[in-house]
Amino acid sequence: MIQMHKVTKAYPNGVTALDDVTVRIQKGSFIFLVGPSGAGKSTLTKLIFREEVPTRGQVLFNGKSVNRMRAREVPFLRRQIGVVFQDFRLLPHKTVFDNIAFAMKVVEASVKKIRYRVPEVLEMVGLATKVNVYPHQLSGGEQQRVCIARAIVNEPLLIIADEPTGNLDPDMAREIMTLMLEINRRGTTVVMATHAREIVDVMRRRVIALEGGRIVRDEEHGSYEQKRGPAR
Amino acid sequence: MKFRTLGYFFGEAFRSLGKNSWLSIASIATVAISLLILGSSVMMVLNSQYWVQTLASDLEIAVIMDVDTPAGQVKMVGDKLRNHNLVSEVTFVPKAEALTEMRQKMGDRGDYFRALGDQNPFPDLFRVKAKDPRDMAVLAGEFQGYQRVERVLYGQGVAENLLNLSYWVRIGGLVVMGLMGGAAVFLIATTIRLTVYARRQEVGIMKSVGATNWFIRWPFLLEGMFLGFFGSLVAVSLLFAAYAVACHYIQTALPFVAVRTDPAFLWQIFEVLAAAGVAIGAAGSMISLRKYLHV
Known part of the structure; x- marks a missing residue:
């Protein structure tokens, strides 16, 4: 689904965030991106939905070049990708319902479809009772679930989550992870950048470790850190 | 674009106008002021042109013949004037008519003419109107050269001055x-x-969930256009109120000055100002969108 070939990203300030990265992500997979801050995790995710364009190399999404895409095609790429942010980015003056409906309105969904689909995703993320509540009345975990609901409401093929549990306590983080797994189980590909060591270690999914803009490890059933020694 | 999307654009534009009400009022006021100036200068120009037209269409060139010119030669000059392609109208005033007119005017004192031995002291003359008042000076010069033409008179400079103004x-x-x-x-x-x-x-x-660029731009653009349009409404109402007062004043104090008050004229002014207002608004919005809305 996603292919990156020899991708380098250097920012105008001289920082090389990614250095000659080649990676392939299968449809339906669940992937953790790990590594210290500044290793290039965020940059890698941004290249997929063309928040950034690579300095060199090629990014393909579903076989189509993302970096050579015309500007007016970019919105249609993004409709296939749901993004979950660490800081939620909910609109404070809109209710939970309206925050999610907003994502449908801007892609010109019908009112009928919005009325049907928004309660459906709220049910799925377990917020069916909070439809008319404003974001500030919700806990951090609940806000993140609204953000996830918004990301999946347009039925994307891929969910990109940049440290979705970064601002949450461990219990809430677990809830969010359960939810992400459920979304993945329904067929959506998930790419998650994270620092949550326990979660990564428990889940045993594919782990791509970045350091200094390079992939230093890519394991099918990996852990947060490289195992030292043969017998652990 | 779908219809409900249009509703969304207008809704967002108005919501935003309301939210930044003070700034909205300030922008509307500036637009109104600039359009007031535009409007009053347009009105002044159109009115002065109108006045020049009405005035100039009254302006004539008087071609005065020698007193003793035989009728045949007078007729020749008349034909020449009538056939000139810059001339719109020629009126012949024969000397007899001039005398009768003068007699009527003098009434009792008409006897004076008897003292002249019943000779007619008036020359034949032509009143000539030019198609374009700006050609009057040239025409006058030309007519001066015709045979047996004694003098050519016209409102030297009047038309030119008005047109210059x-x-x-x-x-x-x-x-x-x-x-x-x-x-x-x-x-x-x-x-x-x-x-x-x-x-x-x-x-x-909006960008992250895949809104198209124009979907994002429209509400802002509409907001600017509305600011411009509202500004033009303010300008038009103030301008028309002021114009009504000015017209009343001019018509009583300076009755010879022609002013336009027909609805078609006022509607035209409204159209010009509204279009200008919307254009100003759209231009302002686009400048900001280009600079600050990185879509």
Whole structure:
């Protein structure tokens, strides 16, 4: 689904965030991106939905070049990708319902479809009772679930989550992870950048470790850190 | 674009107008001021042109023949005048008519003419109107050269001065209008920039969920256009009120000055100002969108 070939990203300030990265992500997979801050995790995710364009190399999404895409095609790429942010980015003056409906309105969904689909995703993320509540009345975990609901409401093929549990306590983080797994189980590909060591270690999914803009490890059933020694 | 989307665009535009009400009022006021200047200069230009037209169409060249010119030669000059391609109208005033007129005017004292031995002291003359009043000086010079023409008289300089005046009014109006229009565009750009700033989070989300660029731009553009349009409404109402007063004053104090008060004229002014207002608004918005809305 996603292919990156020899991708380098250097920012105008001289920082090389990614250095000659080649990676392939299968449809339906669940992937953790790990590594210290500044290793290039965020940059890698941004290249997929063309928040950034690579300095060199090629990014393909579903076989189509993302970096050579015309500007007016970019919105249609993004409709296939749901993004979950660490800081939620909910609109404070809109209710939970309206925050999610907003994502449908801007892609010109019908009112009928919005009325049907928004309660459906709220049910799925377990917020069916909070439809008319404003974001500030919700806990951090609940806000993140609204953000996830918004990301999946347009039925994307891929969910990109940049440290979705970064601002949450461990219990809430677990809830969010359960939810992400459920979304993945329904067929959506998930790419998650994270620092949550326990979660990564428990889940045993594919782990791509970045350091200094390079992939230093890519394991099918990996852990947060490289195992030292043969017998652990 | 779908119909409900249009509703969304208008809704967002109006919501934003209401939210930044003070800035909206300031932009509307600037647009109104610049359009007031535009409007009054347009009105001045059109009115002065109208006045020049009515005045100039009354302006004539008087071609005066020698007193003793035989009728045949007078007729020849008359034909020459009538066939001139810059001339629109020629009226012949025979000497007999001039004498009768004068007798009537003098009434009892008509006897004076008897003292002249019943000779007619008046010359034959032609009243000539030019198709374009600007050609009058040239024509007058030409007519002077015709045979047996004694003198040619016309309102030397009057038409030229009027036409010059309307030219300078137009130039001055354009300059002032350009400056004020620029100020209005700038203020609207500032308003829209603040709106964009206030809604940057929303815009960010819209981009991340795949809103098209024009979907994001339209509400801002509409907001600017509405600011311009409302400004033009204010300008038109003030302008028409002032014009009504001015017309009343002119018509009583200076009855010889022609002013236009027909509805078609006023409607035309309204159209020009509304279009200018919307254009100013759209220009201001686009400037800000280009600079601050990185879509």
